[in-house]
Amino acid sequence: ETVLTQSPGTLSLSPGERATLSCRASQSVSSSYLAWYQQKPGQAPRLLIYGASSRATGIPDRFSGSGSGTDFTLIISRLEPEDFAVYYCQQYGGSPLFGGGTKVEIK
Amino acid sequence: QVQLVQSAAEVKKPGASVKVSCKASGFTFTDYGINWVRQAPGQGLEWMGWISAYTGNTNYAQKLQGRVTMTTDTSASTAYMELRSLRSDDTAVYYCATSKWYGLLEYWGQGALVSVSS
Numbered sequence: 001e002t003v004l005t006q007s008p009g010t011l012s013l014s015p016g017e018r019a020t021l022s023c024r025a026s027q028s029v030s031s032s033y034l035a036w037y038q039q040k041p042g043q044a045p046r047l048l049i050y051g052a053s054s055r056a057t058g059i060p061d062r063f064s065g066s067g068s069g070t071d072f073t074l075i076i077s078r079l080e081p082e083d084f085a086v087y088y089c090q091q092y093g094g095s096p097l098f099g100g101g102t103k104v105e106i107k
Numbered sequence: 108q109v110q111l112v113q114s115a116a117e118v119k120k121p122g123a124s125v126k127v128s129c130k131a132s133g134f135t136f137t138d139y140g141i142n143w144v145r146q147a148p149g150q151g152l153e154w155m156g157w158i159s160a161y162t163g164n165t166n167y168a169q170k171l172q173g174r175v176t177m178t179t180d181t182s183a184s185t186a187y188m189e190l191r192s193l194r195s196d197d198t199a200v201y202y203c204a205t206s207k208w209y210g211l212l213e214y215w216g217q218g219a220l221v222s223v224s225s
Contacts, residue, residue: 033208033210033211035211035212037152037212039152044202044204044215044216044217044218045144045152045202045212045215046215047211047212047213050208050211056213088151088152090152090154090210090212091210092206092208092209092210092211092212093208093209093210096142096154096157096209096210097154098151098152098153098154099151100151101151101152
């Protein structure tokens with residue numbers, strides 16, 4: 001069974017800084033069926049990225065995804081105050097599952 | 108606009124069952140699948156399963172097989188998730204979410220808290 005490991009667990013940054021989040025799969029993710037979600041406290045998650053690198057509708061271009069196989073990255077180029085949240089990667093397609101999440105907090 | 112409105116919070120005793128509803132609007136219900144995802148307090152996300160609103164076909168997470176049933180009422184554009192033999196570790200917020208591509212969660216409901224306690 002595939003396991004998605006996200007790192008770091010917590011990222012402490014200031015507004016305007018660049019955030020780099022990692023998601024590593026224990027087995028290759030087929031056809032780059034890898035998505036990223038953002039979740040703020042008390043809210044449902046929101047789809048940011050699908051297909052490893054395609055932005056969902058309405059997502060600002062400061063969010064970008066990359067990677068293939070077992071290594072994937074979400075980059076937030078310049079953090080806005082509303083970007084401080086928890087981010088989850090997810091494999092979809094075959095057996096959907098989530099990574100453990102990375103919390104991006106204000107330094 | 109796409110909207111998924113879930114039923115209210117529930118408190119259940121261990122061993123009981125719960126049925127959470129998810130009413131859809133703003134899109135053609137049968138064009139999508141409906142996924143269910145849960146989140147225990149302070150924890151991450153767990154995918155529970157999927158149902159095709161068109162065919163009624165289902166696929167459940169292995170750990171929930173035998174305890175969960177997902178159904179839809181296409182005339183009411185509503186999906187349901189029933190979980191039986193509740194345990195304390197089933198305490199969580201339960202979300203429904205649409206998917207055009209299997210397991211890709213595009214639009215989410217607001218969540219429904221289910222608390223299991225004696």
